[in-house]
Amino acid sequence: MEVENIPSDLATPLHKDIDQTIENVKSILGNSSDFVVREFKIGSTQLVKVALLYMDGMASKMFIQDYITETLMIDLRLTDLPTGNNADSSGKGSSPNQGNVRKKAKWIKPKVNPQESDLFKVMKDQTLANSEVEECKDYQELFSFILAGDSIILMDGYETAFAIGSKDYESRSVEESSSTTVIRGPKEGFTETLRTNTSLIRRRIKDPNLWIESKVIGKKTQTDVAICYMNGIVSDKIVKEVKKRLDAIDADAILESGYIEEYIQDYPHSPFPTVYNTERPDAICGGLLEGKVAIIVDGTPFVLLVPTFIVDFFQSSEDYYQRADIGSLLRLLRYLGFFLALLTPSIYIALTTFHQEMIPNQLLISLAAQREGVPFPAFVEALIMEITFDILREAGTRMPRAVGSAISIVGALVLGQAAVEAGIVSSAMVIVVSLTAISSFVFPSPDLSSSIRLLRFPFMTLAAMFGLLGIIIGAIIMVMHLASLRSFGIPYLSPMGPLILQDQKDAFIRLPLYRLSTRPRLMNQKNIVRENTDKPSPNRK
Structure with missing residues (x-):
């Protein structure tokens, strides 16, 4: 025919x-x-x-x-x-x-x-x-x-x-999250199937006010996208802004939630992420109950959560499954790891180049003896080691799992020892770079770790040019930039900037659950009370 x-x-x-x-x-x-x-x-x-x-x-x-x-x-x-x-x-x-x-x-x-x-x-x-x-x-x-x-x-x-309706294509079953692991807590992680992900959320929040709206984005891929929020808790302005930004996307393909993130983020040129993503359903449910909006994209296990604050990247779901004192200690360690991962190489460069008088005599003599045969200044030495370690980390990530971790460990040990014996770098620099690398892995979200990797090099350059003064100048510029950021209209530094005293109970430390009775104040004003639970006390009669 x-x-x-x-x-x-x-x-x-x-x-x-x-x-x-x-x-x-x-x-x-x-x-x-x-x-x-x-x-x-x-x-x-x-x-x-x-x-x-x-x-x-x-x-x-x-x-x-x-x-x-x-x-x-x-x-x-x-x-x-x-x-x-x-x-x-x-x-x-x-x-x-x-x-x-x-x-x-x-x-x-x-x-x-x-x-x-x-x-x-x-x-x-x-x-x-x-x-x-x-x-x-x-x-x-x-x-x-x-x-x-x-x-x-x-x-x-x-x-x-x-x-x-007869859909039956192959999909991955629910497994443990590979990017965010916990010792205590649920092991389930999102999958690449949209309806499986929405069911994992509904399983935890059995409330009719959990609303899920669907959209199709991408002229060629026709990707299903779901917007999930708690009606009566979330701010109507935030929901309206999320829908407006999603409707404005005019693209051929949406292959992963990273596409959506790049289209809807407030500051695409900022090194700091303004959209949170995770594989953990419990983390998404916690954000929904605070008044945030989840964006689920079919074909990826990473779900987006907006608005996002800087403190969200220091918080882990496990903080709320352990005692308040243990959770607070772990959170403070993450803040310490942030400064170590960002400033350790810069401080070493500044002290050994401009401020030798600040180093104890015995340590200064030891450092001078180690650097006696090194032909490069401290800045070039740190630059070589940082780039080498980043290459090793990327190689370990991309290589097959059976050999990836082994190659990373052996490569770091062999190259580090060989570089010291060859006189290219000093032993102290190997320690500094190792401490920096270890500190960058303490964050629950890998996005913040990537931001630190990017900012580490400008701080090293400022330290090599101006010493500790350059580090202070860089820190002031970074704080000013953070203060100027907003995520869907909410200040990125909240609750520190602006300072909200009632929200400090879950910022740097975590108070006991019965003290977390209110939701973040800047998120909404119509349903701010989370619970009215008094401190439990045993019956001693």
């Missing part, structure tokens, strides 16, 4: 001629090998030609066989069989299987006879038992359904088709 009038605009309505519609779909898909067409006829006295369309590998063949083709080819054909003299109520017929078939026909017979009513209405209201049945009227809707894993039913003589 010649293909005529192939629609150039996908908004063109479907053709009444089923053969023409099938040929148009095949041509638009380029006769793709994974496109399946199953043609058959339904009805008993008045046969109607029907075609079932689906993509192999994305739709469930078992579901199609049991709930679509069997229903249409057998059950619907039997609905208008007479139940009087032509069918023996005892189940006996002219053939061994006829009696059983007629028993089944009598049991499923609908109230409406397809011969006396419109076949389309009978199929929609009585025959198709699937909970996901939608009408499809043009090629745009047809491809949006079929390329998502649904099945399409075309009927000859009708311009409207049925879209049956």
Whole structure:
């Protein structure tokens, strides 16, 4: 059959001629090998030609066989069989299987006879038992359904088709989060399937005020994106701003949540992340209960959370699963690790280059002896070691897991020892770089660690040029930049800048849970009370 009038605009309505519609779909898909067409006829006295369309590998063949083709080819054909003299109520017929078939026909017979009513209405209201049945009227809707894993039913003589939910593509099961691990706490992590991720959230927050809205972003990828928030807790302005930024995205492809993050972040040129991402459902639920908005993207296990503050990157879900004193200690260690990872090489360069008088005599003599054969200044020495370690870390990340960690450890030890023996770097510099590297791994979020890696080099340059004065100047510039940042209208340094005393109970340290009775004040003002729980006291009577 010649293909005529192939629609150039996908908004063109479907053709009444089923053969023409099938040929148009095949041509638009380029006769793709994974496109399946199953043609058959339904009805008993008045046969109607029907075609079932689906993509192999994305739709469930078992579901199609049991709930679509069997229903249409057998059950619907039997609905208008007479139940009087032509069918023996005892189940006996002219053939061994006829009696059983007629028993089944009598049991499923609908109230409406397809011969006396419109076949389309009978199929929609009585025959198709699937909970996901939608009408499809043009090629745009047809491809949006079929390329998502649904099945399409075309009927000859009708311009409207049925879209049956039959998605069954391969997906990863729920596993432990690989980027954020905890000793105590849930081990579940998000997957690449959108509905699995929303179910992990609903499992923890069983409240009807948990609202989830869906969008489709990406002209070519048609990626499903879900916006999740707690109605009555979240600020309406934040929700409106999130929807506005998502609706403004006009891109061909959204392959991962990082695409969304880059489009909606407030300051794309800032080294500090203004959108939080995590694989942990409990961390997302904690943010939702504070009045934040989660953005779930199909195809990635990393869920976005906005607005975001600088303190969020120092907090871990495990802080709330341990005692308050232990959680506070761990959080203070992360703040200490931030300054060590950022400033340790710079301080070493400044002290050994400009401020030798600040170093104790014995230590100064030891450092001078170690650097006696090193041909480079401290800045070049630190630069070489930092770049070398970053290369080793990237190599260990990209290499196969079986050898990645071993190569990183052996490479660091061998190169460090060989560099010291060759007189390229001093032993003290190896210690400084090692301490810096270890400190950069204490943060629950890898995004902040990447920011520190980027800022470390400007601080080293300032220290080499101006000593401790350069470090102070760099710190002032960094704090001024942080104070100017906002995440969806909320100050990035909150609750330190502006200073909010009632929110300090969960900033640098964590007070006991019964003291965390209010939500962050800048997030919303309509539902700020989290709980009214007094301190538990044992009955000593």
